Amino acid sequence: MKLFEFQAKEAFAENAIPVPKGMVATSMEEVKTALHSIGLPCVIKAQVLSGGRGKAGLIQFAESVEEAQQKAKELFDSKHNVRKLLIEEAVDIARELYLAVTIDPVSATALFIACAEGGVEIEKLAAEQPDKIVSVKVDLDWSFMPHHMREITFGLGLEGEEAKQVGAIAKNLFSVFRKHGAELAEINPLFITKQGSLIAGDGKLIIDDCVSDGKYPLSREYFDTDTEYEAALAGIPYLQFDGDIALMCAGAGLTTTVFDLVHYAGGKVASYLEFGGPNYTRAKDAMQLCLKNPSKVILVVTFGTIARADVMATGLVEAIAELKPAVPIVTCIRGTNEEEAFATLRSIGLEPLYETEDAVQRAVDIAAGRHAL
Amino acid sequence: MSIFIDAATTVEVQGATGKEGSYWLKHMAEMGTRVVFGVTPGKEGQFVENVPVFSSVQRGMKQHPAELAMLFVPPRFTKDAVFEALDAGIKKIVTIAEGVPAHELLQIRRAALSCGAFVIGGNTSGIISPGKGMAGCIPYWIQRVYRKGDIGVMTRSGSLTNEVTAEIVKGGFGVSTLIGVGGDMIPGTRFVELLPMYEKDPETKAVVIIGELGGTMEEEVAEAIEAKVFTKPLVAFVGGRTAPEGKRMGHAGAIVTGGRGSVTGKVKALEKAGAFTAAKPSQVGQLLKEAMARA
Numbered sequence: 001m002k003l004f005e006f007q008a009k010e011a012f013a014e015n016a017i018p019v020p021k022g023m024v025a026t027s028m029e030e031v032k033t034a035l036h037s038i039g040l041p042c043v044i045k046a047q048v049l050s051g052g053r054g055k056a057g058l059i060q061f062a063e064s065v066e067e068a069q070q071k072a073k074e075l076f077d078s079k080h081n082v083r084k085l086l087i088e089e090a091v092d093i094a095r096e097l098y099l100a101v102t103i104d105p106v107s108a109t110a111l112f113i114a115c116a117e118g119g120v121e122i123e124k125l126a127a128e129q130p131d132k133i134v135s136v137k138v139d140l141d142w143s144f145m146p147h148h149m150r151e152i153t154f155g156l157g158l159e160g161e162e163a164k165q166v167g168a169i170a171k172n173l174f175s176v177f178r179k180h181g182a183e184l185a186e187i188n189p190l191f192i193t194k195q196g197s198l199i200a201g202d203g204k205l206i207i208d209d210c211v212s213d214g215k216y217p218l219s220r221e222y223f224d225t226d227t228e229y230e231a232a233l234a235g236i237p238y239l240q241f242d243g244d245i246a247l248m249c250a251g252a253g254l255t256t257t258v259f260d261l262v263h264y265a266g267g268k269v270a271s272y273l274e275f276g277g278p279n280y281t282r283a284k285d286a287m288q289l290c291l292k293n294p295s296k297v298i299l300v301v302t303f304g305t306i307a308r309a310d311v312m313a314t315g316l317v318e319a320i321a322e323l324k325p326a327v328p329i330v331t332c333i334r335g336t337n338e339e340e341a342f343a344t345l346r347s348i349g350l351e352p353l354y355e356t357e358d359a360v361q362r363a364v365d366i367a368a369g370r371h372a373l
Numbered sequence: 374m375s376i377f378i379d380a381a382t383t384v385e386v387q388g389a390t391g392k393e394g395s396y397w398l399k400h401m402a403e404m405g406t407r408v409v410f411g412v413t414p415g416k417e418g419q420f421v422e423n424v425p426v427f428s429s430v431q432r433g434m435k436q437h438p439a440e441l442a443m444l445f446v447p448p449r450f451t452k453d454a455v456f457e458a459l460d461a462g463i464k465k466i467v468t469i470a471e472g473v474p475a476h477e478l479l480q481i482r483r484a485a486l487s488c489g490a491f492v493i494g495g496n497t498s499g500i501i502s503p504g505k506g507m508a509g510c511i512p513y514w515i516q517r518v519y520r521k522g523d524i525g526v527m528t529r530s531g532s533l534t535n536e537v538t539a540e541i542v543k544g545g546f547g548v549s550t551l552i553g554v555g556g557d558m559i560p561g562t563r564f565v566e567l568l569p570m571y572e573k574d575p576e577t578k579a580v581v582i583i584g585e586l587g588g589t590m591e592e593e594v595a596e597a598i599e600a601k602v603f604t605k606p607l608v609a610f611v612g613g614r615t616a617p618e619g620k621r622m623g624h625a626g627a628i629v630t631g632g633r634g635s636v637t638g639k640v641k642a643l644e645k646a647g648a649f650t651a652a653k654p655s656q657v658g659q660l661l662k663e664a665m666a667r668a
Contacts, residue, residue, distance in 0.1 A: 103475060103476075103479060103558070103559065105479075105482075105558060105559040105560070105563075105588065106563070106589070106593075108478075108479045108480075108481075108482035108483040108486060108559065109479065109483065110479070139483060140476060140479055140480050140483070141480060141483065178476065181474045181475060181476045183475060183558070208474050208475050208476070210448065210472050210473070210474040210475075211474045211476075239620055250532055251530065251531050251532025251533060252530065252556060252585075253528075253529065253530025253531065253532065253533030253534070253556070253583070253585055253612055254530070254532040254533040254535075254536055256533075256585060256586070256612045256613045256616060257533055257536065257612040257613075257654065259613075259615060259616065260612060260613065260614050260615045260616075260652075260653075261653060263615040264615075264652070264653070276531075276532060277471070277531075302532065303532045303533075303535040303536050303539075304532055304535075305498060305510065305511065305512040305515075305531070305532070305535065306498075306510055306512075307532070334535075335512070335515070335532070335535060336512050336515070355655075356536060356654065356655075357653065357655055
């Protein structure tokens, strides 16, 4: 789960990583309070999860109260679903660095990535100028040691007080990373101020849902759409798109493949949903989500093993009886006990298809009005 | 022959008396797998399908040495269970649980590497050498999927594996050994680490990999082919060609970020190395024929 900047910075501050003085505002009233407490000049940062906020105009600088209020209002009113602003003191910047710790699945270690040029797109820099990147692996069972710190600071060409501060921040960032079981803890940019102190300009923290322990409960603001939020609460993987074929499939790999096949066949996906694995008995919940947004056809493709075909077919038939979907349903339910599944589907007049690509083609034809029902 | 598991491989099952464990232990044994003991703390003296249960791996190993550990253990106990098997000297471990914290997965893989052991999974349905042995929850009874043959299969997915393997069988082939490395971001064993075993196995004539977007496992396979570590015909199906960047498609490991992990990049690397790539599962059988004819 990716956290908002203000949450990442709270986690940083809890672990002694310096962050600018800041306050979160959810209304113009709170903006006023925040401005009073933070002072001027200030930076107003929209709290959204997408990257590239600077380019999108979601980070603004203000020198007067009027300017700050005007810009805050514009951000709240923008099309970017901005529900919170982080208002921070402006920092006198001399230089910017990049510092992050992530996971390296190959060496099975934590991986520090540092660069003497901050504020950059690190993936791009890594591809184009790999010699500018300092990377240091840390075995989780060894933990962060002084020699790791030296690799980072010498690698960045830092000396004296700056090296000491960056070393301490790296150590503390590793604590944040470990505490939250994080996939990524990133400070980009890490400012060196004109006064020579280091401070986290931005913060990105992707935590492990398995270890977050309810500290960051799901809320609507983490999601692009209402249905994605509802699906997440229900524990059903769901993504919303703007096509007209609703996928109700099982298994991440198979659903992703059906998503591809629909596109190859010239169709467009309305929603991606999988009700396999632990959710295979939840056809009704799955269909309810599928019906939240308009589509012309629901495409059900499964090839289950533990998620038995007969159980999924029965669940689907019950869901249809209860929810009475207005759109046609194309089924390709195979796997364990598939003969029983076929019989169940036929019992309510559904035609059980056997090949995934046939089912995809059927759904695409129906959506395009080419298949007589 | 086959790799990783055959009819002679001795297997112990951790979590043997649980709902999943006892159900699949029965199926593993029915298929012919040599299950020598089960483990559930506090249940020593019981039997599951005539297989004796012990309270720890070490206690079982004293009487019935096992080469492979099969874990039907919930995610929060998985790290301990893997380390218990490693401590008992077992070098092949299969774990199916989904939802093990990423940092624990790092520790598990790191420990396996330093012990010279292989941990297969998590978030997998396991491994099977049809007709010989199975460790996991694989429905070997579905004949149009799990037919014995000479194609090695490595996969990151579950139900997609059924889909693609059915196409292999439809093409007139069968499976030597199928290994599900799992859908997590940090699989205990990577595709490229299994390739040398398939290379050495006389019963494996070609390998099919079932990949997906995210990570670098498919690119590593391409490198191994270029380096001649693997020289047999290889066909790859990689799902998620049309997936939008930044969205996590199902599996934890299936995400494209910063332009890395895209299917286009994977396909390009594999084709450059001389592998055959299928855009659709239905092309896999035909491509296998072509790949094997050219070899």
